[in-house]
Amino acid sequence: MARYNPKVEEPRWRAAWREAQTFLTRTPAEAGGRPKYYVLEMFPYPSGKLHIGHARNYVMGDVVARYKRAQGFNVLHPMGWDAFGMPAENAAIQGGVHPKTWTYANIAAMRGQLEQFGLSIDWSREFATCDPAYYGQQQAWFTRLYRRGLVYRRQATVNWDPVDNTVLANEQVIDGRGWRSGALVEKKKLTQWFLRITTYADELIDGLKTLDRWPDKVRLMQENWIGRSRGLRFTFAFAGERPKALESGVFDGIEVYTTRPDTLFGASFVGIAADHPLAEALGRDRPEIAAFAEACRRGAATEAEIETAEKKGLFTGLEVVHPFDPAIRLPVVIANFILMDYGTGAIFGCPAHDQRDLDFARKYDLPVLPVVLPPDATAADFHVGTEAYTGPGRINNSRFLDGLSIEAAKAEAIARIEAAGQGQGSTVYRLRDWGVSRQRYWGCPIPIVHCAQCGPVAVPDDQLPVVLPEDVSFDLPGNPLAHQPTWKLTTCPSCGGPGERETDTLDTFMDSSWYFARFTDPTSPTPIDRAAADYWLAVDQYIGGVEHAVLHLLYARFVTRALRDEGMVGVDEPFAGLFTQGMVTHETYRSEDGRWLSPGEVDYRTEGRHSGLVEIGAGQPVHVGGVEKMSKSKKNVVAPEDIFDQYGVDAARLFVLSDSPPERDVQWTSSGVEGAWRFVNRVWAEVDGFAPAAAGRDDGQAEELLRTTHKLVKAATEGLEHFRFNSAVAQFYAFLNILKRLDGAQGPTRLQALKTFALLIAPFVPHLAEACWERLGGEGMAVDQPWPAFEPALAADDELTLPVQVNGKRRAEIRAPAGAAEDEVRRIVLDDADVARHLEGLAVRKVIVVRDRIVNIVAA
RNA sequence: GCGGACGUGGCGAAACUGGUAGACGCGACGGACUUAAAAUCCGUUUCCCCUGGAGUGCGGGUUCGACCCCCGCCGUCCGCACCA
Numbered sequence: 001m002a003r004y005n006p007k008v009e010e011p012r013w014r015a016a017w018r019e020a021q022t023f024l025t026r027t028p029a030e031a032g033g034r035p036k037y038y039v040l041e042m043f044p045y046p047s048g049k050l051h052i053g054h055a056r057n058y059v060m061g062d063v064v065a066r067y068k069r070a071q072g073f074n075v076l077h078p079m080g081w082d083a084f085g086m087p088a089e090n091a092a093i094q095g096g097v098h099p100k101t102w103t104y105a106n107i108a109a110m111r112g113q114l115e116q117f118g119l120s121i122d123w124s125r126e127f128a129t130c131d132p133a134y135y136g137q138q139q140a141w142f143t144r145l146y147r148r149g150l151v152y153r154r155q156a157t158v159n160w161d162p163v164d165n166t167v168l169a170n171e172q173v174i175d176g177r178g179w180r181s182g183a184l185v186e187k188k189k190l191t192q193w194f195l196r197i198t199t200y201a202d203e204l205i206d207g208l209k210t211l212d213r214w215p216d217k218v219r220l221m222q223e224n225w226i227g228r229s230r231g232l233r234f235t236f237a238f239a240g241e242r243p244k245a246l247e248s249g250v251f252d253g254i255e256v257y258t259t260r261p262d263t264l265f266g267a268s269f270v271g272i273a274a275d276h277p278l279a280e281a282l283g284r285d286r287p288e289i290a291a292f293a294e295a296c297r298r299g300a301a302t303e304a305e306i307e308t309a310e311k312k313g314l315f316t317g318l319e320v321v322h323p324f325d326p327a328i329r330l331p332v333v334i335a336n337f338i339l340m341d342y343g344t345g346a347i348f349g350c351p352a353h354d355q356r357d358l359d360f361a362r363k364y365d366l367p368v369l370p371v372v373l374p375p376d377a378t379a380a381d382f383h384v385g386t387e388a389y390t391g392p393g394r395i396n397n398s399r400f401l402d403g404l405s406i407e408a409a410k411a412e413a414i415a416r417i418e419a420a421g422q423g424q425g426s427t428v429y430r431l432r433d434w435g436v437s438r439q440r441y442w443g444c445p446i447p448i449v450h451c452a453q454c455g456p457v458a459v460p461d462d463q464l465p466v467v468l469p470e471d472v473s474f475d476l477p478g479n480p481l482a483h484q485p486t487w488k489l490t491t492c493p494s495c496g497g498p499g500e501r502e503t504d505t506l507d508t509f510m511d512s513s514w515y516f517a518r519f520t521d522p523t524s525p526t527p528i529d530r531a532a533a534d535y536w537l538a539v540d541q542y543i544g545g546v547e548h549a550v551l552h553l554l555y556a557r558f559v560t561r562a563l564r565d566e567g568m569v570g571v572d573e574p575f576a577g578l579f580t581q582g583m584v585t586h587e588t589y590r591s592e593d594g595r596w597l598s599p600g601e602v603d604y605r606t607e608g609r610h611s612g613l614v615e616i617g618a619g620q621p622v623h624v625g626g627v628e629k630m631s632k633s634k635k636n637v638v639a640p641e642d643i644f645d646q647y648g649v650d651a652a653r654l655f656v657l658s659d660s661p662p663e664r665d666v667q668w669t670s671s672g673v674e675g676a677w678r679f680v681n682r683v684w685a686e687v688d689g690f691a692p693a694a695a696g697r698d699d700g701q702a703e704e705l706l707r708t709t710h711k712l713v714k715a716a717t718e719g720l721e722h723f724r725f726n727s728a729v730a731q732f733y734a735f736l737n738i739l740k741r742l743d744g745a746q747g748p749t750r751l752q753a754l755k756t757f758a759l760l761i762a763p764f765v766p767h768l769a770e771a772c773w774e775r776l777g778g779e780g781m782a783v784d785q786p787w788p789a790f791e792p793a794l795a796a797d798d799e800l801t802l803p804v805q806v807n808g809k810r811r812a813e814i815r816a817p818a819g820a821a822e823d824e825v826r827r828i829v830l831d832d833a834d835v836a837r838h839l840e841g842l843a844v845r846k847v848i849v850v851r852d853r854i855v856n857i858v859a860a
Numbered sequence: 861g862c863g864g865a866c867g868u869g870g871c872g873a874a875a876c877u878g879g880u881a882g883a884c885g886c887g888a889c890g891g892a893c894u895u896a897a898a899a900u901c902c903g904u905u906u907c908c909c910c911u912g913g914a915g916u917g918c919g920g921g922u923u924c925g926a927c928c929c930c931c932g933c934c935g936u937c938c939g940c941a942c943c944a
Binding site: 216217220221224225227229231256257258259260271311335336337338339341342343344346347348349350354355356357359428429430546549550658659660661664666667669671672674675676678679681685718724726727729730731732733734737801802803804805807808809810813845846847848850853854855856857858 | 861862863864865871872873874876879880883884885886887900923924925938939940942943944
């Protein structure tokens with residue numbers, strides 16, 4: 001009996017699949033009537049090396065793809081590279097390698113690694129987003145959106161990453177820092193290209209309801225990110241004479257936005273943001289206003305200050321009149337807690353029912369008039385102290401609104417304002433338009449030519465792609481494209497005069513916002529082949545990290561809708577099913593002097609002066625740190641090659657799928673992989689030891705083996721259907737234990753059981769499955785066999801063991817025929833000696849029989 | 861502050877819609893094989909005052925029966941954060 005040798009078997013089966021073109025996608029015609037299934041994992045950035053953490057993502061997708069394939073689906077399972085981005089450019093700056101060279105070299109290396117994983121990928125559809133053939137098509141649809149008005153250019157205050165020297169979208173700023181560089185983001189005013197994602201804000205929220213195979217968590221995060229709120233937008237008219245600065249007539253009043261029009265009678269002031277145009281206008285001849293505004297801007301720059309920020313304001317001396325009563329006048333104040341980029345950048349302050357307004361009012365001694373009475377309070381005894389009241393209640397102190405519910409009062413207030421022509425009910429979103437300009441080289445060039453005569457002109461399709469020039473220098477800071485001497489200068493596609501190319505490139509999230517559609521026909525001369533897209537989209541199962549909940553996943557949903565409105569795709573949503581998988585973590589190690597150590601530099605020692613973990617070579621003890629996501633900086637990474645070399649691909653695949661539920665992190669341990677490796681060998685030993693030629697006869701255990709096998713079919717299928725890979729793996733282990741125990745059955749039943757088992761484990765450990773299938777004399781390859789069918793009748797037990805409870809406590813067990821009627825079970829239970837012992841001295845009040853499950857006797 | 865998720869042995873976890881809590885794996889312990897070790901195989905492994913009792917973060921409740929449902933706490937993690 002030979003030990004299973006993955007070094008021989010695994011490459012052998014990968015070659016066999018390749019040769020048979022097993023994973024080549026079938027066209028709809030070739031697929032016959034088989035339904036399609038599109039499985040996709042978020043494609044990788046080609047950083048250079050894969051670690052075992054990446055593996056989990058692709059292996060999960062592979063399990064799904066192989067399972068669906070066996071079930072008879074026509075599967076699309078492609079792979080590509082999210083290949084534009086900063087690291088390539090940084091490598092060029094630091095190492096003098098051209099980003100293109102660096103990127104394609106990395107892709108080659110990583111493709112080789114990925115192929116080793118034994119993934120059922122159709123490599124014929126591979127592309128990288130930095131291929132001109134890909135980004136040229138991206139430019140083509142970009143110009144279509146431009147003509148449609150979904151792309152525009154404007155000056156805006158943007159997030160500036162001082163380390164990457166580029167602008168970031170709001171979604172790419174995490175806790176005030178760049179999502180990739182980690183640098184504190186600064187505010188800058190720049191002219192930038194934007195995509196009008198806000199046009200789709202409603203659709204993007206409402207569409208979430210249709211995504212019933214998405215995690216609730218992600219849907220909620222998107223909903224909160226888009227942040228829809230309904231309220232009223234209206235204008236306060238100035239009271240009295242307007243100051244000189246405002247004589248230009250631009251300011252007819254101050255437009256505010258509120259979600260609480262019901263509290264209008266509680267207003268004490270009107271506040272505007274420091275960078276509100278009105279504040280800027282006033283600041284022009286009043287230095288104290290300009291100085292205050294400047295102080296606010298500085299203060300708002302850092303996250304920590306916002307945290308504790310004291311409410312500060314500067315009274316302008318202006319007054320406005322209340323919309324419901326011209327006799328009521330409110331002071332206009334510039335306040336540091338009002339954001340210019342939400343709503344209108346101006347509010348009315350109602351201190352009694354908004355905490356910020358209350359803090360402000362207390363500080364500046366403004367009136368606090370409660371206008372909402374809590375349900376159990378009376379006007380006489382209700383006061384607002386230091387806490388604003390935001391709960392339910394009835395309107396009070398509000399003339400015609402008195403007595404109304406909050407909801408009714410909101411409606412009434414809106415109706416009156418609208419009737420008076422002072423404003424209207426409106427919906428406001430937290431979502432901003434997507435800033436897609438990046439001042440970097442290694443990205444998709446924005447296909448626009450700036451012409452002195454015609455302004456910005458989209459490059460026509462027949463002049464696409466606008467290819468990135470390769471002769472650029474990375475010696476100067478800033479955007480290499482801006483310093484490139486020749487590429488930038490061109491002719492205007494519209495008038496033929498001199499023109500200059502836009503030197504900003506597109507956010508790499510643009511590249512990943514439609515790649516799934518391109519995979520449906522990666523060679524199409526148009527961005528998307530409509531027929532192919534109609535057949536394959538939406539992606540049936542998308543798999544990736546939760547970190548993209550409001551980045552990539554939101555952008556892709558938006559772009560899909562924009563392309564739909566261009567008639568380029570027929571779906572609203574790109575991803576029908578989404579699974580967010582957990583990461584692979586590992587312990588971290590540090591040396592005595594604080595250096596991070598990789599797992600390979602650490603060993604366990606029981607002898608000598610230091611027992612426990614020591615640093616190999618130095619012999620010094622090692623400090624074991626927290627279990628963390630694998631990262632280069634902490635050196636807690638495990639290289640796939642090392643694992644494959646020692647245990648094979650299948651053991652590694654099995655381990656990352658076992659132990660923890662897929663959505664949770666799994667901790668990589670060497671003992672864990674060894675466990676998986678043991679399993680691989682035990683499976684092989686069972687199969688190899690049962691040589692079909694020498695097969696004996698079934699004995700009395702055969703029936704149990706048959707039942708066990710069919711129970712496993714059920715358990716494995718359910719595990720796969722519900723993304724409970726860890727449970728499925730556990731069932732495989734359990735089956736193996738039972739198989740060992742039932743060593744009496746050595747006939748056809750065992751052969752059938754082993755063959756079924758080989759097919760069930762195939763999505764998880766595909767190489768081993770093939771080796772087993774072959775050894776068992778199976779026809780063709782395991783990968784081409786249909787998924788074993790579950791037959792309930794064959795899994796059913798004839799007799800069951802039922803627990804018996806007395807007053808809710810488990811006291812005994814009985815044996816009863818499966819499906820036995822209540823009367824019969826009751827008779828068996830009451831005849832049972834053990835049960836009788838526990839019932840001594842008690843009168844049976846009630847016997848509850850749950851069929852095939854449990855019996856509970858209530859006695860007193 | 862707002863929103864959400866989670867809390868089960870020494871560890872990772874399982875338990876379908878309320879029905880035998882701890883499947884499966886890791887670790888540990890004991891045994892077999894071996895001159896020895898590794899590997900492999902077999903067994904034990906929730907805890908305790910062990911013919912029994914307790915037990916799914918804590919305190920209550922509903923139920924014949926609760927890890928699961930309800931109320932109130934505590935803790936951990938995640939997202940958003942002066943969003944009017």
